[in-house]
Every structure is written in structure tokens, then in C-alpha cells.
Amino acid sequence: MSVSFIPSRGLRQGDPLSPYLFVMCMERLAHAIAGAMNNGMWKPIRLCRNGPALSHLFFVDDLVLFAEASIDYIVSRVRDKLSGWKAKTLSLAGRITLEKTVLSAIPSYSMQTTKLPKGTCDEIERLIRVKGGMGMKKLNVQNEAFLMKLAYKLVVNSDQLWARVLRTKYKGDWLSDVGPLVNCVVNLADRDNLPRQSVSSMADSSGQWRWDLIIDKLPNNIIHRLAATMPPRKNCRTDTMGETSDHLFRQCHMAMAIWSSLIKTEKLADFLTRNFRDWMQINIASPGYYVHEEGDWDLLFGSIIWLIWTNRNKRLFDPDYFEHESVLEKSRRLTLEATRAMDSALSKIQLSHRSSTMSDIWHPPPHNWCKVNTDGSRNVENGLASCGGAIRSSNGGWMFGFSKVIGVCSIVEAELWGIHEGLSHAWNLGERQIIVEVDSLEVVRMLKENSKRDTIFTLFGRVIELFNRD
Numbered sequence: 001m002s003v004s005f006i007p008s009r010g011l012r013q014g015d016p017l018s019p020y021l022f023v024m025c026m027e028r029l030a031h032a033i034a035g036a037m038n039n040g041m042w043k044p045i046r047l048c049r050n051g052p053a054l055s056h057l058f059f060v061d062d063l064v065l066f067a068e069a070s071i072d073y074i075v076s077r078v079r080d081k082l083s084g085w086k087a088k089t090l091s092l093a094g095r096i097t098l099e100k101t102v103l104s105a106i107p108s109y110s111m112q113t114t115k116l117p118k119g120t121c122d123e124i125e126r127l128i129r130v131k132g133g134m135g136m137k138k139l140n141v142q143n144e145a146f147l148m149k150l151a152y153k154l155v156v157n158s159d160q161l162w163a164r165v166l167r168t169k170y171k172g173d174w175l176s177d178v179g180p181l182v183n184c185v186v187n188l189a190d191r192d193n194l195p196r197q198s199v200s201s202m203a204d205s206s207g208q209w210r211w212d213l214i215i216d217k218l219p220n221n222i223i224h225r226l227a228a229t230m231p232p233r234k235n236c237r238t239d240t241m242g243e244t245s246d247h248l249f250r251q252c253h254m255a256m257a258i259w260s261s262l263i264k265t266e267k268l269a270d271f272l273t274r275n276f277r278d279w280m281q282i283n284i285a286s287p288g289y290y291v292h293e294e295g296d297w298d299l300l301f302g303s304i305i306w307l308i309w310t311n312r313n314k315r316l317f318d319p320d321y322f323e324h325e326s327v328l329e330k331s332r333r334l335t336l337e338a339t340r341a342m343d344s345a346l347s348k349i350q351l352s353h354r355s356s357t358m359s360d361i362w363h364p365p366p367h368n369w370c371k372v373n374t375d376g377s378r379n380v381e382n383g384l385a386s387c388g389g390a391i392r393s394s395n396g397g398w399m400f401g402f403s404k405v406i407g408v409c410s411i412v413e414a415e416l417w418g419i420h421e422g423l424s425h426a427w428n429l430g431e432r433q434i435i436v437e438v439d440s441l442e443v444v445r446m447l448k449e450n451s452k453r454d455t456i457f458t459l460f461g462r463v464i465e466l467f468n469r470d
Contacts, residue, residue, distance in 0.1 A: 376414025387418035
């Protein structure tokens with residue numbers, strides 16, 4: 001590389017120096033991308049789980065960049081574009097034109113290859129409607145049309161590179177070093193039937209191989225390989241498209257196996273078909289309606305629902321996930337732990353309540369003395385304060401009670417006003433041996449230290465005067 005220089009003239013199209021400058025810039029860009037990847041600022045993509053990281057492709061006169069991105073960026077781009085129109089006065093026709101030509105193009109590129117979440121499509125449509133948008137097509141329908149077009153190309157152009165990559169990625173061989181199992185079938189006549197069956201269909205509901213369907217079709221070396229391999233689960237509609245809450249939590253074979261072991265036989269049909277919202281409310285509010293043992297059913301029911309949801313997401317998005325404990329076993333364990341934790345917390349609360357109750361018991365003053373209990377309060381919204389209190393004799397008898405609306409002041413001033421009023425009433429009752437009891441440590445410290453503050457100097461002085469009065 002040469003030292004830096006300032007060009008004195010531009011390059012025209014076809015200049016022999018232009019390709020060299022382009023190559024130099026591309027090389028520097030490649031170094032910058034590699035540095036960003038090492039720093040974690042650039043996340044490349046992988047075509048398969050253990051495939052190489054792909055961040056960029058450079059051609060003679062073009063380049064393609066690859067990076068992981070969130071779907072949320074589409075909504076952000078629409079929102080940013082709309083915010084730029086606030087200061088512009090647009091007619092109805094102008095808004096419709098801009099929305100159809102500009103906003104519709106923002107999600108189109110992503111929708112051609114990706115199934116956007118329905119919530120993302122709804123949010124974009126909501127933003128457009130808020131701005132007075134009209135006449136736009138339903139984004140989720142457009143998304144499905146784009147994906148159908150892609151699926152058509154996948155079938156028609158099956159020999160192209162991108163089609164072969166997708167088929168390899170999403171329909172890989174079950175035993176990678178063996179190849180497709182259909183090619184290992186001993187009887188050639190059976191090969192036409194096996195491609196219509198998935199590997200998971202060769203396993204039963206308990207997760208074991210159905211050897212009666214396998215042992216006569218594959219050679220012994222493949223049978224031995226399968227015997228040492230855990231069969232896949234039957235993933236019924238565990239993809240992100242088309243799944244519903246009702247299917248996930250009730251109709252899925254895994255969920256039905258759990259509920260069947262817990263629900264009363266005569267109630268099982270109603271349990272599996274009742275309106276989903278009512279179903280949730282009944283199980284939480286009426287534990288004994290469906291189950292044999294209603295103790296802690298609300299906790300167990302909630303734990304099962306939560307674990308079904310989390311296990312589904314882990315199976316979909318965590319390639320290394322392995323279920324060490326069944327949903328039902330883990331739900332019972334979590335319910336037991338929650339019950340013990342609540343019992344322990346409740347016992348501590350009761351002990352704390354008993355101890356605080358003992359310390360908060362009112363103790364009568366000595367003989368021939370009276371006790372003044374006062375308190376102040378302040379509304380944090382408008383600053384209005386008030387005070388009140390009670391005066392009782394040495395035998396606990398009621399002598400006098402009072403309250404006062406003060407006005408706008410601090411909480412410390414409200415506490416001092418309560419003491420002032422209590423001492424004044426006790427003095428007017430003829431009491432000279434008085435004990436004052438308040439719950440403000442700051443006010444007690446002020447009175448003990450005889451400290452003064454500018455805003456309450458007069459009030460504080462009056463309180464000290466009442467304390468020192470003979």
C-alpha cells in the first residue's frame with residue numbers, strides 16, 4: 001500500500017485504473033467486516049447448523065452482504081418513514097400514492113423469503129392506518145403469495161444451486177454418513193412407498209423404534225445403526241406457521257397424554273373441547289372440576305402450561321436441547337417446590353406479624369401521667385397535610401381525640417403540628433405530666449438535639465416551648 005494522497009482529478013468510465021481501485025476498496029472492506037465479526041459487531045449467517053460462517057460475497061463488479069437481523073427492523077423503517085411525513089401537507093391522493101409506492105416496498109423484500117409474524121404485519125398496518133392510509137393489501141396475504149411463488153420455483157428449478165442448498169438444509173439425511181434411508185431398502189419394490197413416510201413415523205408414542213416396520217426393509221448394518229440412535233419425536237405442527245394455542249396446549253398428542261393421566265374420565269371430552277378461555281379460567285378458579293385430586297391443581301396446571309410452551313420453543317430454536325425430565329415430572333417437582341416456598345414465606349410473615357404486633361402494643365404511662373399519641377400525613381400529589389392523635393390516661397382510658405387539616409407543608413411539619421396540637425390539648429385538659437409518642441424518627445431526633453430549620457422555626461419553637469412549660 002502506498003502513502004495517502006489527495007486525487008487531483010476524477011476517473012472516467014472505462015479508465016484502466018478503476019478496476020484496481022475497486023479491488024483495493026473491496027479488500028479493505030473485507031478486512032473491516034472480518035474485524036467486526038471478531039468484535040461481535042457483525043453476526044454472519046450459516047446455511048446449516050455446523051456450516052461455515054458466511055458474511056459476504058464479492059464479485060467483479062458487485063457484492064452481497066450477509067448478516068443476522070431482527071424482524072423488528074421492518075417496523076422501525078416504516079415508523080421512521082412515516083415520521084418524516086409529519087411536517088408535510090399531503091392530500092388524500094398523495095398519501096395513498098406514497099403508501100403504495102414507498103411503504104409497501106419496505107416489507108416486500110423480506111416477505112419474498114421469510115414468513116413474517118402476524119404481529120409484525122398487524123403493527124405495520126396499524127401504523128399506516130393511524131396516518132390515514134387506505135387501499136393497501138393485507139400484508140400477511142402478500143407474504144403467503146410470495147412464499148407460494150418461492151415454493152413453485154423450488155419445484156420447477158430444482159437443479160439450481162439455491163434449490164439444492166435449501167433441500168439439503170431442510171431435508172437432510174437421517175444418518176449423515178449413510179445417505180437417504182430409502183436408498184438402503186433391500187426390496188426395490190418397497191422404495192416407492194417409503195419416501196412418503198417420515199422417519200418419525202417409524203417410532204411409536206413412547207419414543208421407541210417400530211421394529212416391525214423396519215427390520216424387514218433395511219440391512220443389518222443399518223438396523224444396528226438405528227438401534228444405537230434415538231428416534232425423533234413426532235412433531236405435530238411444531239413449526240411456527242399455523243400453530244394455535246388450543247392445539248399446542250390440548251390437542252397435541254404430547255399434551256393429550258399428560259391431561260389423560262390427570263383428568264377424570266367422564267370429564268376428559270369436555271376438558272379437551274371447551275372454549276379455550278373458559279377452560280383456562282375453570283382450571284385456575286375451580287380446581288376440583290376436572291381433576292381427581294384438587295390440591296394445588298392451580299399450581300400444577302400453570303406449571304404444565306408453562307413447560308409445554310417452553311419445551312416447544314426449545315425444540316424449535318435450540319438445536320442442542322435434550323429433554324432430561326418429562327413435562328409432567330418437572331411440573332410436579334415445580335409445584336412441590338412452589339408449595340414449600342409459599343408455606344415457608346407464610347410462616348415467616350406470620351412470625352414477623354406476631355413480633356411486630358408485640359412491639360406495637362400500646363403501653364400505658366406511669367400513674368398520674370397521660371400519653372399523647374400523634375401522627376401526621378401528607379398527600380404527595382397536592383401537598384395537603386393533616387394531623388391527628390389521641391390522649392389516654394395511665395389506665396388506658398380515653399381522654400381526648402383530635403384532628404386538624406393543616407394545609408400545604410412537608411411531612412416533618414405535619415408531624416410537628418400533631419405534637420403541637422396534642423400538647424396544647426393535654427395542657428388545656430389540666431395535664432402537666434405528659435408523655436408524647438410519635439413514629440417519626442427524624443422529628444424525635446430534632447427535638448432531642450433541639451435543632452432548628454428555617455421553614456419551621458416558629459412551629460418548632462412553639463413545640464419546644466410547650467415541652468418546657470411548667
